[in-house]
Amino acid sequence: MAHDEEVDLETTIGEDSLRHSEKVSEELLQKIQEDASPFRMLTGDRPTGKLHLGHYFGSLKNRVELQKAGVETWLVVADYQVITDRDAVGEIRDRVYGLVTDYLSVGIDPEKAVIFPHSQIPELNELVIPFLSIVTDSELRRNPTVKAELDASGNRPMSGLLLTYPVHQAADILFCKANVVPVGKDQLPHLEQARVIAQRFNKRYGRPKGQKHPIFPRPQALLSEAPSVLGLDGQKMSKSRHNTIELAMTADETAARLKKAVTDSERTITYDPVNRPEVANLVQLTALSTGRDPHEIAGEIGDGGAGTLKKVATEAINEMLAPIRERRAEIEANQDFVRDVLRTGIEKANEQARETAREVHEALQMQYF
Known part of the structure; x- marks a missing residue:
């Protein structure tokens, strides 16, 4: 880390930074409306329970609209992240199938989307190792989202997985070369961590031989304009x-x-x-x-x-x-269809992850035959 300055991700939710992010997001949306073909979107959810109206109005509806506009759509079911703040996964298989069922029912087109649980993509998770080498412990501990997750867990001892949660999320985004990530304002620190990791990796290790562009694009935030939806008791919908x-x-x-x-x-x-x-x-x-x-x-x-x-x-x-x-x-009534959607998504995600891992190994000079 001697050659890289530490970043304070709390600045990403400051007033000036938010205004800048909003301006960039507006420009990005305009570009998508003009020509969506250069854009690949990565977004997703943890399978911790059934999706609700807050999810629909906050993100699902927008995902469908972006896909219909022509944005290439990748949806990660973040099953490993279920255990960042809990001791058991529960009915994880049923929850994953239910999540994918919700995606399809709201209008996500499985012919044009890659839907996958990240636990099934080995090379995606392998990226966490080199990524951890270019972030510091103090940066992760200052991440507002990590602190918020820790507070929500009742201040139980922080697990290594929770501390490195933003790095794992960066791997989800960067393995597939996503350049658009729909987020709420409170999620900007996570995305900025991914942008920092991409920049540092490209700067430190360069690009594969003969390749014009760096390995990792710096993903941009597409801020959600959806209003906050409360629960039926007047508290946060949860x-x-x-x-x-x-x-x-x-x-x-x-x-x-x-x-x-x-x-x-x-x-x-x-x-x-x-x-x-x-x-x-x-x-x-x-x-x-x-x-x-x-x-x-x-x-x-x-x-x-x-x-x-x-x-x-x-x-x-x-x-x-x-x-x-x-x-x-x-x-x-046709869970075989959901299984086939997952199988296809896993195959496509693994194909992309293997190619990204090949480029990373080449950049790291870790190819041996």
């Missing part, structure tokens, strides 16, 4: 809080959850996220489900009270989810 509307729920289950949603005692419905967050959240979910303005929806409900709001929200959400549920039922 699988562990049981305050979600899961994509796998039936219409009746959705109605039952929404009937118990927290509101307030005022009868007149307004859209006021600051002073009436619980009511505003139901209005916003209705707006997101219908593509309408939340103020307009609140005005139409008027003094109809919480009962009318919940009824309107239930109808809007169930109508929006109806085609997703229909596709999900078809896919659930």
Whole structure:
């Protein structure tokens, strides 16, 4: 590390840095709209439970839109990362299949996407070793996301896997040469770590002989514009809080959850996220489900009270989810299809990972025959 300056990733969430990231993201989106062919997107999820409306409006819907725009789509099921902050994996196989089922049901085209669990890609995980040589312990400990994950775990002793979580995520991004990563603002430090690793590796080890470009592109953040969606209890929407509307729920289950949603005692419905967050959240979910303005929806409900709001929200959400549920039922009835999607994705990811590993070994002068 003598030749590389340490970076403080906390600066990536500072006000000036955020404004810069937003500007870069806007320019990137414009380029994608003009010609999506040069772009490869990597994104994904940990299989820790069922996906819900927060996931859908926060990322899944945007992934589908980017794929339809022509962006090459790679989706990682981060199964190894399940054990960064927990002692057991649970029903990991069922969760992975459920996650892929959700991807397909919301509209991800398996003919145009590479979907894979990273535990099945040996050369991807091998990248963590050389990557660890170009980051420092102090950099990782200062990473805001690592600190947040540690706080969320109840300050249990930090595992080596949790400490190196950003490096593993960098391997997920860089092994497939992704140059676009959709993220929320709170995930910028993770992506900046991947950008730093790519830059340092390219600078230190150069490029394979006869190759015009460095091995690793520096991926750019495509910031999500989706508004934050609260859970039905007014807290952060979270699988562990049981305050979600899961994509796998039936219409009746959705109605039952929404009937118990927290509101307030005022009868007149307004859209006021600051002073009436619980009511505003139901209005916003209705707006997101219908593509309408939340103020307009609140005005139409008027003094109809919480009962009318919940009824309107239930109808809007169930109508929006109806085609997703229909596709999900078809896919659930054909798990061989999900298995084939995974098998194909694993094969394609391994092919790419082997090629990247070959380039890395050449750059490291670790080819012996």
